Amino acid sequence: MSKTNGNWEPRIVAFFCNWCTYTAADLAGVSRMKYAPNVRVIRLMCSGRLDPQFIMMAFAKGADGVLIGGCHPGDCHYVEGNYKTLRRMDLLKRMLKDLGIEENRVRLEWISASEGDRVKWAINDIVEKVRALGPLDMPGKFKDWDKEIEELEAKVAATEEVATDAH
Protein backbone atom coordinates (compact mmCIF):
# COMPACT_ATOMS: atom_id res chain seq x y z
CA MET A 1 0.00 0.00 0.00
CA SER A 2 2.53 2.61 1.10
CA LYS A 3 5.38 1.81 -1.19
CA THR A 4 7.98 4.10 -2.69
CA ASN A 5 5.69 5.36 -5.46
CA GLY A 6 4.19 8.82 -5.58
CA ASN A 7 1.32 7.80 -3.31
CA TRP A 8 3.55 6.91 -0.38
CA GLU A 9 1.99 7.55 2.99
CA PRO A 10 3.91 7.19 6.26
CA ARG A 11 3.04 4.00 8.10
CA ILE A 12 3.29 4.45 11.84
CA VAL A 13 2.97 1.73 14.46
CA ALA A 14 1.82 3.06 17.82
CA PHE A 15 2.17 1.17 21.09
CA PHE A 16 -0.19 2.65 23.70
CA CYS A 17 -0.54 1.59 27.30
CA ASN A 18 -3.96 0.39 28.36
CA TRP A 19 -4.40 2.70 31.35
CA CYS A 20 -3.40 6.10 29.98
CA THR A 21 -2.61 6.64 26.32
CA TYR A 22 -4.97 4.03 24.88
CA THR A 23 -7.78 5.49 26.98
CA ALA A 24 -6.76 8.94 25.76
CA ALA A 25 -6.93 7.68 22.18
CA ASP A 26 -10.44 6.40 22.96
CA LEU A 27 -11.31 9.82 24.31
CA ALA A 28 -9.96 11.44 21.15
CA GLY A 29 -12.23 9.08 19.23
CA VAL A 30 -15.43 9.73 21.18
CA SER A 31 -14.67 13.46 21.12
CA ARG A 32 -14.58 13.13 17.32
CA MET A 33 -11.13 14.67 17.06
CA LYS A 34 -9.59 14.30 13.62
CA TYR A 35 -6.02 13.13 13.28
CA ALA A 36 -3.84 11.62 10.58
CA PRO A 37 -5.03 8.14 9.56
CA ASN A 38 -1.49 6.75 9.28
CA VAL A 39 -1.32 5.11 12.68
CA ARG A 40 -1.94 1.47 13.60
CA VAL A 41 -2.44 1.35 17.35
CA ILE A 42 -1.40 -1.70 19.36
CA ARG A 43 -2.62 -1.80 22.93
CA LEU A 44 -0.25 -3.00 25.62
CA MET A 45 -1.10 -3.29 29.30
CA CYS A 46 1.86 -1.08 30.12
CA SER A 47 4.49 0.79 28.13
CA GLY A 48 6.91 -1.30 30.21
CA ARG A 49 5.69 -4.34 28.27
CA LEU A 50 7.21 -2.81 25.16
CA ASP A 51 10.09 -5.10 24.36
CA PRO A 52 12.67 -3.27 22.19
CA GLN A 53 12.29 -6.26 19.85
CA PHE A 54 8.75 -5.06 19.02
CA ILE A 55 10.07 -1.71 17.82
CA MET A 56 12.82 -3.29 15.76
CA MET A 57 10.40 -5.78 14.26
CA ALA A 58 7.98 -2.97 13.37
CA PHE A 59 10.74 -1.29 11.37
CA ALA A 60 11.98 -4.55 9.88
CA LYS A 61 8.45 -5.36 8.68
CA GLY A 62 7.96 -2.01 7.00
CA ALA A 63 6.94 0.65 9.52
CA ASP A 64 8.22 4.15 8.78
CA GLY A 65 7.89 5.33 12.37
CA VAL A 66 7.03 4.09 15.85
CA LEU A 67 5.12 6.07 18.46
CA ILE A 68 5.05 4.94 22.08
CA GLY A 69 2.57 6.29 24.58
CA GLY A 70 2.62 5.67 28.32
CA CYS A 71 1.44 7.17 31.59
CA HIS A 72 3.18 10.25 32.92
CA PRO A 73 6.13 9.54 35.26
CA GLY A 74 4.77 8.67 38.67
CA ASP A 75 1.35 7.67 37.27
CA CYS A 76 2.19 4.14 36.07
CA HIS A 77 -0.53 1.64 36.95
CA TYR A 78 2.27 -0.81 37.72
CA VAL A 79 4.34 1.81 39.59
CA GLU A 80 7.66 1.46 37.69
CA GLY A 81 6.83 0.28 34.14
CA ASN A 82 7.12 3.62 32.38
CA TYR A 83 10.49 4.32 33.99
CA LYS A 84 11.79 1.08 32.55
CA THR A 85 10.53 2.21 29.15
CA LEU A 86 12.18 5.59 29.56
CA ARG A 87 15.54 3.93 30.26
CA ARG A 88 15.21 1.44 27.43
CA MET A 89 14.21 4.12 24.96
CA ASP A 90 17.23 6.23 25.84
CA LEU A 91 19.62 3.47 24.83
CA LEU A 92 17.46 2.06 22.03
CA LYS A 93 17.17 5.44 20.30
CA ARG A 94 20.94 5.72 20.35
CA MET A 95 21.33 2.21 19.00
CA LEU A 96 18.74 2.70 16.26
CA LYS A 97 20.57 5.81 15.17
CA ASP A 98 23.76 3.76 14.89
CA LEU A 99 21.82 1.25 12.82
CA GLY A 100 20.81 3.99 10.40
CA ILE A 101 17.29 4.79 11.64
CA GLU A 102 16.77 8.53 12.04
CA GLU A 103 15.91 9.83 15.49
CA ASN A 104 12.58 11.33 14.44
CA ARG A 105 11.21 7.93 13.47
CA VAL A 106 10.88 6.85 17.09
CA ARG A 107 9.24 8.83 19.81
CA LEU A 108 8.06 8.38 23.32
CA GLU A 109 5.21 10.49 24.70
CA TRP A 110 3.61 10.54 28.13
CA ILE A 111 -0.12 10.99 27.60
CA SER A 112 -2.66 10.60 30.43
CA ALA A 113 -6.20 9.27 29.99
CA SER A 114 -7.67 12.78 29.87
CA GLU A 115 -5.32 14.12 27.17
CA GLY A 116 -7.17 13.16 23.99
CA ASP A 117 -5.95 16.33 22.30
CA ARG A 118 -2.37 15.32 23.03
CA VAL A 119 -2.88 12.00 21.23
CA LYS A 120 -4.09 13.97 18.24
CA TRP A 121 -1.08 16.28 18.44
CA ALA A 122 1.46 13.47 18.91
CA ILE A 123 0.11 11.46 15.98
CA ASN A 124 -0.09 14.43 13.65
CA ASP A 125 3.38 15.51 14.65
CA ILE A 126 5.10 12.16 14.11
CA VAL A 127 3.30 11.69 10.78
CA GLU A 128 4.52 15.08 9.64
CA LYS A 129 8.11 14.44 10.77
CA VAL A 130 8.23 10.98 9.21
CA ARG A 131 6.71 12.33 6.01
CA ALA A 132 9.59 14.81 5.86
CA LEU A 133 12.09 11.96 6.28
CA GLY A 134 10.50 9.85 3.54
CA PRO A 135 9.99 6.08 3.40
CA LEU A 136 12.25 3.81 5.46
CA ASP A 137 11.27 0.65 3.57
CA MET A 138 13.45 -1.87 5.39
CA PRO A 139 11.88 -4.89 3.59
CA GLY A 140 12.84 -3.27 0.29
CA LYS A 141 16.37 -2.68 1.54
CA PHE A 142 16.74 -6.29 2.68
CA LYS A 143 15.58 -7.47 -0.72
CA ASP A 144 18.07 -5.17 -2.38
CA TRP A 145 20.91 -6.39 -0.14
CA ASP A 146 20.15 -10.01 -0.96
CA LYS A 147 20.16 -9.45 -4.71
CA GLU A 148 23.94 -9.86 -4.68
CA ILE A 149 23.70 -13.55 -3.86
CA GLU A 150 20.90 -14.41 -6.28
CA GLU A 151 23.12 -14.57 -9.33
CA LEU A 152 25.45 -17.22 -7.91
CA GLU A 153 22.50 -19.11 -6.46
CA ALA A 154 20.98 -19.31 -9.94
CA LYS A 155 24.31 -20.32 -11.48
CA VAL A 156 24.88 -23.08 -8.94
CA ALA A 157 21.30 -24.29 -9.35
CA ALA A 158 21.85 -24.50 -13.12
CA THR A 159 25.06 -26.57 -12.81
CA GLU A 160 23.38 -28.84 -10.28
CA GLU A 161 20.55 -29.43 -12.69
CA VAL A 162 23.04 -30.39 -15.42
CA ALA A 163 24.81 -32.72 -13.00
CA THR A 164 21.54 -34.35 -11.95
CA ASP A 165 20.55 -34.90 -15.57
CA ALA A 166 23.87 -36.55 -16.29
CA HIS A 167 23.39 -39.17 -13.55
Place this chain on the structure above:
Amino acid sequence: MSTKPKIAFYWCASCGGCEESVVDLAEDVLMVLDAVDIVLWPVAMDFKKKDVEAMADKSIVATLLNGAIRSSEQEEMARLLRRKSQVLIAYGSCAHTGGIPALANQFSHEQIMKYVYEDAPTVVNPANASAVGAGASKTRPVTVCQDNGREPTLPVIRNVVRALDQVVDVDYYIPGCPPTPKLLKEAVLALLSGKLPPKGSVLAPDMALCEQCPRIDSKPQDLSLTEFKRPHQVIIDPDKCLLAQGLLCMGPATRGGCEARCITGNMPCTGCFGPTSRVHDHGAKILSYLASTAAGKEDKDIEKTLAGIPDPVGTFYRYGLAKCMLRGKVTSHE
Protein backbone atom coordinates in the same frame (compact mmCIF):
# COMPACT_ATOMS: atom_id res chain seq x y z
CA MET B 1 36.60 -48.85 1.03
CA SER B 2 35.90 -47.63 4.50
CA THR B 3 32.26 -47.60 5.53
CA LYS B 4 32.78 -45.20 8.39
CA PRO B 5 30.52 -42.13 8.26
CA LYS B 6 32.06 -39.27 6.35
CA ILE B 7 32.52 -35.92 8.08
CA ALA B 8 33.75 -32.64 6.60
CA PHE B 9 35.06 -29.51 8.29
CA TYR B 10 35.15 -26.28 6.39
CA TRP B 11 35.91 -22.67 7.19
CA CYS B 12 34.71 -19.43 5.65
CA ALA B 13 35.05 -15.92 7.12
CA SER B 14 36.52 -16.96 10.47
CA CYS B 15 39.66 -16.62 12.55
CA GLY B 16 40.63 -20.28 12.90
CA GLY B 17 39.56 -20.49 16.53
CA CYS B 18 36.80 -22.96 15.65
CA GLU B 19 39.37 -25.27 14.07
CA GLU B 20 41.36 -24.93 17.25
CA SER B 21 38.35 -26.08 19.24
CA VAL B 22 38.35 -29.35 17.27
CA VAL B 23 41.95 -29.91 18.33
CA ASP B 24 40.89 -29.00 21.88
CA LEU B 25 39.00 -32.27 21.97
CA ALA B 26 42.42 -33.56 23.12
CA GLU B 27 42.39 -37.35 23.44
CA ASP B 28 38.73 -37.44 22.42
CA VAL B 29 39.84 -36.44 18.96
CA LEU B 30 41.15 -40.01 18.63
CA MET B 31 37.70 -41.33 19.44
CA VAL B 32 36.27 -39.09 16.72
CA LEU B 33 38.92 -40.11 14.19
CA ASP B 34 38.25 -43.75 15.03
CA ALA B 35 34.57 -43.40 14.38
CA VAL B 36 34.52 -41.25 11.26
CA ASP B 37 36.30 -40.58 7.99
CA ILE B 38 37.26 -36.96 7.51
CA VAL B 39 36.80 -36.16 3.83
CA LEU B 40 37.56 -32.45 3.88
CA TRP B 41 39.39 -30.30 6.41
CA PRO B 42 41.43 -27.59 4.69
CA VAL B 43 43.20 -26.45 7.84
CA ALA B 44 44.66 -29.87 8.58
CA MET B 45 44.35 -32.20 5.60
CA ASP B 46 44.99 -32.09 1.88
CA PHE B 47 41.69 -32.46 0.12
CA LYS B 48 40.57 -30.27 -2.76
CA LYS B 49 37.30 -28.85 -3.93
CA LYS B 50 37.28 -31.28 -6.87
CA ASP B 51 37.42 -34.21 -4.42
CA VAL B 52 34.20 -32.97 -2.87
CA GLU B 53 32.64 -32.33 -6.26
CA ALA B 54 33.39 -35.93 -7.23
CA MET B 55 31.39 -37.31 -4.30
CA ALA B 56 27.80 -38.39 -4.67
CA ASP B 57 25.17 -36.00 -3.33
CA LYS B 58 24.37 -36.52 0.37
CA SER B 59 27.33 -38.85 0.76
CA ILE B 60 28.83 -36.81 3.62
CA VAL B 61 26.99 -37.57 6.85
CA ALA B 62 27.70 -34.16 8.32
CA THR B 63 29.58 -31.01 7.46
CA LEU B 64 30.60 -28.70 10.25
CA LEU B 65 31.07 -25.32 8.65
CA ASN B 66 32.49 -22.41 10.62
CA GLY B 67 32.80 -18.80 9.60
CA ALA B 68 30.45 -16.22 8.18
CA ILE B 69 29.69 -16.05 4.45
CA ARG B 70 31.28 -13.00 2.97
CA SER B 71 32.60 -13.80 -0.51
CA SER B 72 31.35 -15.53 -3.63
CA GLU B 73 33.86 -18.33 -3.06
CA GLN B 74 32.51 -19.01 0.43
CA GLU B 75 28.99 -18.96 -0.93
CA GLU B 76 29.92 -21.47 -3.58
CA MET B 77 31.57 -23.81 -1.07
CA ALA B 78 28.59 -23.52 1.27
CA ARG B 79 26.26 -24.49 -1.56
CA LEU B 80 28.50 -27.35 -2.64
CA LEU B 81 28.81 -28.74 0.88
CA ARG B 82 25.09 -28.35 1.46
CA ARG B 83 24.46 -30.46 -1.59
CA LYS B 84 26.94 -33.17 -0.64
CA SER B 85 25.91 -33.41 3.04
CA GLN B 86 23.01 -35.05 4.80
CA VAL B 87 23.40 -32.71 7.74
CA LEU B 88 24.89 -29.23 7.62
CA ILE B 89 25.92 -27.76 10.94
CA ALA B 90 26.70 -24.09 11.43
CA TYR B 91 29.67 -24.33 13.76
CA GLY B 92 30.61 -21.38 15.93
CA SER B 93 29.31 -17.84 16.27
CA CYS B 94 30.22 -16.65 12.78
CA ALA B 95 28.29 -19.38 10.98
CA HIS B 96 25.52 -19.25 13.58
CA THR B 97 24.88 -15.51 13.90
CA GLY B 98 27.52 -13.70 11.80
CA GLY B 99 30.14 -13.34 14.50
CA ILE B 100 32.77 -10.64 14.61
CA PRO B 101 33.02 -10.41 10.77
CA ALA B 102 29.36 -9.34 10.61
CA LEU B 103 30.22 -6.10 12.42
CA ALA B 104 31.36 -5.03 8.95
CA ASN B 105 27.66 -4.63 8.18
CA GLN B 106 27.91 -1.26 9.93
CA PHE B 107 30.04 -0.03 7.02
CA SER B 108 29.72 0.13 3.27
CA HIS B 109 31.98 -1.88 0.97
CA GLU B 110 33.73 1.31 -0.12
CA GLN B 111 34.37 2.45 3.46
CA ILE B 112 35.94 -0.91 4.29
CA MET B 113 38.11 -1.10 1.16
CA LYS B 114 39.26 2.48 1.59
CA TYR B 115 40.24 1.94 5.21
CA VAL B 116 41.91 -1.41 4.73
CA TYR B 117 43.86 -0.56 1.59
CA GLU B 118 44.45 3.18 2.02
CA ASP B 119 43.76 4.77 5.39
CA ALA B 120 44.77 2.26 8.05
CA PRO B 121 47.88 3.61 9.84
CA THR B 122 49.92 0.52 9.10
CA VAL B 123 49.23 0.55 5.35
CA VAL B 124 51.88 1.69 2.88
CA ASN B 125 50.14 2.29 -0.41
CA PRO B 126 51.47 5.30 -2.32
CA ALA B 127 49.28 7.13 -4.81
CA ASN B 128 49.51 5.40 -8.14
CA ALA B 129 48.39 6.83 -11.47
CA SER B 130 47.76 3.38 -12.93
CA ALA B 131 45.74 2.16 -9.93
CA VAL B 132 42.66 0.13 -10.78
CA GLY B 133 39.48 -0.47 -8.79
CA ALA B 134 36.40 1.60 -8.03
CA GLY B 135 37.42 5.27 -7.88
CA ALA B 136 40.88 4.46 -6.55
CA SER B 137 44.04 6.54 -6.88
CA LYS B 138 45.89 3.96 -4.81
CA THR B 139 46.27 0.27 -5.49
CA ARG B 140 43.21 -1.80 -4.65
CA PRO B 141 42.54 -5.47 -5.30
CA VAL B 142 40.62 -6.19 -8.48
CA THR B 143 38.62 -9.32 -9.10
CA VAL B 144 39.68 -9.82 -12.72
CA CYS B 145 42.97 -8.98 -14.44
CA GLN B 146 45.01 -9.86 -17.51
CA ASP B 147 48.17 -11.88 -17.10
CA ASN B 148 50.04 -13.21 -20.13
CA GLY B 149 46.84 -13.92 -21.99
CA ARG B 150 45.20 -15.57 -19.01
CA GLU B 151 42.42 -13.99 -17.01
CA PRO B 152 42.81 -14.91 -13.34
CA THR B 153 39.91 -13.98 -11.05
CA LEU B 154 39.46 -13.41 -7.35
CA PRO B 155 36.26 -14.04 -5.37
CA VAL B 156 33.92 -11.08 -5.01
CA ILE B 157 33.50 -9.61 -1.52
CA ARG B 158 29.79 -9.14 -0.82
CA ASN B 159 28.32 -5.92 0.56
CA VAL B 160 26.71 -7.83 3.42
CA VAL B 161 28.27 -10.42 5.72
CA ARG B 162 25.85 -13.29 6.26
CA ALA B 163 25.31 -16.12 8.70
CA LEU B 164 25.34 -19.55 7.06
CA ASP B 165 21.56 -19.99 7.18
CA GLN B 166 21.09 -16.72 5.29
CA VAL B 167 22.73 -18.42 2.31
CA VAL B 168 21.87 -22.13 2.51
CA ASP B 169 19.55 -24.36 4.50
CA VAL B 170 21.12 -25.29 7.86
CA ASP B 171 20.14 -28.31 9.98
CA TYR B 172 21.82 -27.55 13.31
CA TYR B 173 23.79 -24.87 15.07
CA ILE B 174 26.65 -25.22 17.51
CA PRO B 175 27.14 -21.82 19.14
CA GLY B 176 30.20 -20.23 20.67
CA CYS B 177 33.30 -18.24 19.88
CA PRO B 178 34.61 -20.89 19.75
CA PRO B 179 32.25 -23.72 20.74
CA THR B 180 33.45 -25.78 23.69
CA PRO B 181 34.95 -29.23 23.04
CA LYS B 182 32.15 -30.62 25.21
CA LEU B 183 29.46 -29.37 22.82
CA LEU B 184 31.37 -30.64 19.80
CA LYS B 185 31.81 -34.06 21.38
CA GLU B 186 28.12 -34.25 22.28
CA ALA B 187 27.15 -33.24 18.75
CA VAL B 188 29.42 -35.86 17.17
CA LEU B 189 28.06 -38.55 19.50
CA ALA B 190 24.50 -37.50 18.67
CA LEU B 191 25.31 -37.68 14.95
CA LEU B 192 26.86 -41.12 15.27
CA SER B 193 23.97 -42.49 17.30
CA GLY B 194 21.40 -40.80 15.04
CA LYS B 195 19.68 -39.34 18.12
CA LEU B 196 19.35 -35.80 16.83
CA PRO B 197 16.91 -33.17 18.03
CA PRO B 198 14.44 -31.53 15.60
CA LYS B 199 15.95 -29.75 12.61
CA GLY B 200 16.91 -26.15 13.30
CA SER B 201 17.92 -26.79 16.91
CA VAL B 202 20.88 -25.14 18.54
CA LEU B 203 22.90 -27.96 20.05
CA ALA B 204 23.33 -26.35 23.46
CA PRO B 205 21.11 -25.97 26.54
CA ASP B 206 18.17 -23.65 25.94
CA MET B 207 18.53 -21.46 28.99
CA ALA B 208 20.20 -18.19 29.86
CA LEU B 209 23.76 -18.23 31.13
CA CYS B 210 22.67 -16.66 34.46
CA GLU B 211 20.82 -19.89 35.27
CA GLN B 212 24.09 -21.82 35.05
CA CYS B 213 26.30 -19.12 36.49
CA PRO B 214 28.31 -20.05 39.59
CA ARG B 215 27.74 -16.50 40.88
CA ILE B 216 23.94 -16.52 40.54
CA ASP B 217 23.36 -16.37 44.31
CA SER B 218 25.02 -12.96 44.52
CA LYS B 219 22.85 -11.46 41.75
CA PRO B 220 20.53 -8.92 43.36
CA GLN B 221 16.83 -8.76 42.47
CA ASP B 222 17.08 -5.06 41.72
CA LEU B 223 20.41 -3.96 40.29
CA SER B 224 19.86 -0.16 40.11
CA LEU B 225 23.19 0.45 38.40
CA THR B 226 24.53 3.97 38.50
CA GLU B 227 27.57 3.23 36.36
CA PHE B 228 28.71 0.71 33.78
CA LYS B 229 32.38 -0.07 34.16
CA ARG B 230 34.83 -1.74 31.83
CA PRO B 231 36.83 -4.69 33.16
CA HIS B 232 40.11 -2.79 33.32
CA GLN B 233 38.59 -0.08 35.51
CA VAL B 234 37.85 -2.28 38.50
CA ILE B 235 39.45 -4.97 40.57
CA ILE B 236 36.92 -7.68 39.98
CA ASP B 237 35.63 -9.69 42.94
CA PRO B 238 35.92 -13.31 41.75
CA ASP B 239 32.82 -14.50 43.62
CA LYS B 240 30.27 -11.74 43.20
CA CYS B 241 27.82 -11.31 40.29
CA LEU B 242 29.60 -9.21 37.66
CA LEU B 243 26.50 -7.10 36.99
CA ALA B 244 26.31 -6.28 40.68
CA GLN B 245 29.87 -4.96 40.31
CA GLY B 246 28.74 -2.66 37.49
CA LEU B 247 30.28 -4.72 34.71
CA LEU B 248 28.37 -5.15 31.50
CA CYS B 249 27.65 -8.89 31.46
CA MET B 250 25.39 -10.35 28.76
CA GLY B 251 24.59 -13.46 30.81
CA PRO B 252 20.91 -12.60 31.41
CA ALA B 253 20.06 -12.74 27.69
CA THR B 254 22.68 -15.14 26.34
CA ARG B 255 22.36 -18.87 25.90
CA GLY B 256 24.24 -20.98 28.42
CA GLY B 257 26.11 -24.20 27.77
CA CYS B 258 29.55 -22.60 27.66
CA GLU B 259 30.29 -23.89 31.18
CA ALA B 260 30.50 -20.19 32.16
CA ARG B 261 34.08 -20.13 31.00
CA CYS B 262 34.49 -16.36 30.84
CA ILE B 263 32.81 -15.93 34.22
CA THR B 264 35.11 -18.57 35.70
CA GLY B 265 38.00 -16.60 34.21
CA ASN B 266 36.61 -13.53 36.04
CA MET B 267 35.45 -11.78 32.87
CA PRO B 268 31.90 -10.80 31.94
CA CYS B 269 29.93 -12.62 29.24
CA THR B 270 30.13 -10.93 25.82
CA GLY B 271 27.31 -12.96 24.32
CA CYS B 272 29.00 -15.39 21.92
CA PHE B 273 26.43 -18.18 22.42
CA GLY B 274 23.69 -16.00 20.97
CA PRO B 275 20.09 -15.90 22.14
CA THR B 276 17.88 -18.66 23.52
CA SER B 277 15.13 -20.06 21.31
CA ARG B 278 12.49 -17.67 22.69
CA VAL B 279 14.38 -14.56 21.65
CA HIS B 280 14.24 -13.13 18.12
CA ASP B 281 16.84 -10.45 18.52
CA HIS B 282 19.68 -11.00 20.96
CA GLY B 283 20.92 -7.41 21.03
CA ALA B 284 17.48 -5.90 21.58
CA LYS B 285 16.88 -8.30 24.44
CA ILE B 286 20.09 -7.60 26.30
CA LEU B 287 19.58 -3.89 25.69
CA SER B 288 16.15 -4.21 27.23
CA TYR B 289 17.53 -5.88 30.33
CA LEU B 290 20.58 -3.72 30.87
CA ALA B 291 18.92 -0.38 30.19
CA SER B 292 16.05 -1.13 32.55
CA THR B 293 18.52 -1.85 35.37
CA ALA B 294 19.89 1.69 35.19
CA ALA B 295 19.10 3.70 38.29
CA GLY B 296 17.40 7.09 38.17
CA LYS B 297 14.08 8.46 37.03
CA GLU B 298 15.25 11.62 35.31
CA ASP B 299 16.55 11.79 31.76
CA LYS B 300 19.89 13.23 32.81
CA ASP B 301 20.59 10.55 35.46
CA ILE B 302 19.61 7.77 33.08
CA GLU B 303 21.70 9.25 30.28
CA LYS B 304 24.68 9.51 32.58
CA THR B 305 24.46 5.85 33.58
CA LEU B 306 23.86 4.62 30.04
CA ALA B 307 26.74 6.72 28.71
CA GLY B 308 28.81 3.85 30.10
CA ILE B 309 27.65 1.90 27.03
CA PRO B 310 29.15 4.11 24.31
CA ASP B 311 28.71 1.65 21.43
CA PRO B 312 25.46 -0.31 21.83
CA VAL B 313 25.63 -1.97 18.39
CA GLY B 314 29.20 -3.17 18.86
CA THR B 315 28.45 -4.32 22.40
CA PHE B 316 25.08 -6.02 22.00
CA TYR B 317 25.68 -7.41 18.51
CA ARG B 318 29.33 -8.27 18.93
CA TYR B 319 28.65 -11.76 17.58
CA GLY B 320 25.25 -11.35 16.01
CA LEU B 321 24.85 -8.33 13.76
CA ALA B 322 23.99 -10.55 10.78
CA LYS B 323 20.99 -11.78 12.78
CA CYS B 324 19.91 -8.35 14.03
CA MET B 325 16.37 -7.69 12.80
CA LEU B 326 17.66 -4.54 11.11
CA ARG B 327 20.78 -6.28 9.84
CA GLY B 328 23.19 -3.39 10.35
CA LYS B 329 23.78 -0.06 8.74
CA VAL B 330 24.62 -1.04 5.18
CA THR B 331 24.05 2.10 3.23
CA SER B 332 25.70 2.05 -0.14
CA HIS B 333 26.30 -0.55 -2.82
CA GLU B 334 28.96 0.46 -5.25
